[in-house]
Amino acid sequence: MSDLAKTTRMTRQKKLILEILRGTNTHPTADWVYEQARKVIPDISLGTIYRNLGHLKATGEIMELSYGSTFSRYDGNPQNHYHFVCKRCGRVLDLDLPVLNELEEQVARRTSLQVTGHRMEFYGYCRECCREEKEES
Amino acid sequence: MSDLAKTTRMTRQKKLILEILRGTNTHPTADWVYEQARKVIPDISLGTIYRNLGHLKATGEIMELSYGSTFSRYDGNPQNHYHFVCKRCGRVLDLDLPVLNELEEQVARRTSLQVTGHRMEFYGYCRECCREEKEES
DNA sequence: ATATCTGCAAATGGTTTGCGGAGGA
DNA sequence: TCCTCCGCAAACCATTTGCAGATAT
Numbered sequence: 001m002s003d004l005a006k007t008t009r010m011t012r013q014k015k016l017i018l019e020i021l022r023g024t025n026t027h028p029t030a031d032w033v034y035e036q037a038r039k040v041i042p043d044i045s046l047g048t049i050y051r052n053l054g055h056l057k058a059t060g061e062i063m064e065l066s067y068g069s070t071f072s073r074y075d076g077n078p079q080n081h082y083h084f085v086c087k088r089c090g091r092v093l094d095l096d097l098p099v100l101n102e103l104e105e106q107v108a109r110r111t112s113l114q115v116t117g118h119r120m121e122f123y124g125y126c127r128e129c130c131r132e133e134k135e136e137s
Numbered sequence: 138m139s140d141l142a143k144t145t146r147m148t149r150q151k152k153l154i155l156e157i158l159r160g161t162n163t164h165p166t167a168d169w170v171y172e173q174a175r176k177v178i179p180d181i182s183l184g185t186i187y188r189n190l191g192h193l194k195a196t197g198e199i200m201e202l203s204y205g206s207t208f209s210r211y212d213g214n215p216q217n218h219y220h221f222v223c224k225r226c227g228r229v230l231d232l233d234l235p236v237l238n239e240l241e242e243q244v245a246r247r248t249s250l251q252v253t254g255h256r257m258e259f260y261g262y263c264r265e266c267c268r269e270e271k272e273e274s
Numbered sequence: 275a276t277a278t279c280t281g282c283a284a285a286t287g288g289t290t291t292g293c294g295g296a297g298g299a
Numbered sequence: 300t301c302c303t304c305c306g307c308a309a310a311c312c313a314t315t316t317g318c319a320g321a322t323a324t
Contacts, residue, residue, distance in 0.1 A: 009298055009303060030288080045306045050289060052304095068203050070314080071288055084250055095244060107232060107259050113221055115261040122244050124252040146278060146323055167313080182281045187314060189279095207289080208313055280321070289311080296305065 014052045016040055021062055021076030027083070027092040029071050065092065067121060083121045088129040095122065151189045153177055158199055158213030164220070164229040166208050202229065204258060220258045225266040232259065 020036045021028070028036075034049045053074055056062040063075040067085050073092055084093040100118075108115040125133070157173045158165070165173075171186045190211055193199040200212040204222050210229055221230040237255075245252040262270070 011298070011304060013305075043306070045308095046288095047290075047307075048305060051291095054290095064205065066203050066205050068201065084244065084248070084252070087253070093248075093250070095248070097240075097244065097247075103234075104259065107221065107234065108261075110234075111221070111230075111232070113230075113259075113261055113263060114267055115221075115259050116224070117261070118257060118259040120255060120257040122241065122250075122252050122255040124245075124250055124254070126250060130251055148279060148323070150280075180281070182283095183313095184282075184315075185280060188316095191315095276322105276324095278321105278323080280319105282318090284315105284317085286313105286315070288313100291308100291310070293307090293309105294305105296303105298303080299301095 013037070013041060013044055013048050014055065016044075017049060017052045018056060018061065018076070021056075021074055024076065025094060027065060027073040027075050029073055031071075033074065067092070080117065080119075082119075084126070085121055085123050086126040086129055087123055088125055088133070091126050091128075093126065150174070150178065150181055150185050151192065153181075154186060154189045155193060155198065155213070158193075158211055161213070162231060164202060164210040164212050166210055168208075170211065204229070217254065217256075219256075221263070222258055222260050223263040223266055224260055225262055225270070228263050228265075230263065 016037055017033060020033055026032075030046070030049050030053060033053070034044070034046050037044050037049065053062070053064070057064050057074075060078055063078055065073045065075055065083065067073070067083075069090060077094075080099050082095040082097050082099070084095055085091075086093075100120075104115045104118055107113065107118075153174055154170060157170055163169075167183070167186050167190060170190070171181070171183050174181050174186065190199070190201070194201050194211075197215055200215055202210040202212055202220065204210070204220075206227060214231075217236050219232040219234050219236070221232055222228075223230075237257075241252045241255055244250065244255075
């Protein structure tokens with residue numbers, strides 16, 4: 001973490017990875033970013049993807065999302081916002097809900113813990129999966 | 138998931154694992170549960186720990202927590218409640234905060250998604266880590 | 275009796291890392 | 300120039316799984 005933070009050099013690879021993340025709202029996996037990046041830099045390596053995702057996360061330019069699955073998803077929008085996660089297909093959607101920052105103070109006051117942030121996600125079934133579940137029965 | 142749900146047999150191992158989880162509020166890792174379980178059943182295997190954690194989770198008797206780290210933690214309290222996660226030591230604490238179930242309806246109404254649950258966690262530094270950080274400087 | 279569970283150990287798979295060469299500042 | 304970053308490939312490590320024997324019901 002501390003040595004990741006000193007990363008400062010802007011390479012083609014890092015720039016491309018950030019552009020790919022900023023250009024989607026699908027909260028992609030590292031592997032999806034890799035596939036997209038290869039269309040522009042064919043011999044880019046997965047290690048470089050992970051290293052740069054780490055750097056971008058350390059500098060607060062992106063967020064890493066980990067919701068129970070075995071892999072992480074990444075979000076090009078670094079501002080706190082809430083997500084909906086489909087329990088069937090794993091899709092992650094942005095929610096247009098006000099962020100409850102006052103809760104952080106409330107927790108800090110009531111517990112005397114030092115609170116720096118919070119996260120909230122909703123679970124359920126997305127439109128596509130609701131439809132398909134009906135069709136299967 | 139579907140075939141895990143049909144698990145119904147109560148073995149010594151499963152009973153012990155549930156007791157261990159119910160008897161702590163430290164939100165332990167699978168490995169910690171394994172170490173505790175070995176004190177009672179010395180040749181219990183880690184595979185059995187994971188299999189039973191999966192069963193108990195599928196039947197809703199426990200919850201799996203995955204917060205950014207490379208491993209999961211488990212919570213013997215299956216009722217929804219909020220957590221605080223220390224960014225320095227990884228400790229997970231229960232918060233005594235009212236659960237905002239009305240938000241689920243609000244999301245469902247505004248998005249026409251089928252919402253079945255939600256989760257919230259706060260991040261920051263626990264008392265121990267605040268103290269130690271001062272001592273280090 | 276028999277279907278499910280267990281211990282064991284090997285496999286899996288997302289992520290990390292060591293290395294020697296490349297390239298941004 | 301020089302230090303950081305890259306591609307490559309091997310390592311890592313939490314978790315999963317196949318198998319043959321054990322056990323709950």
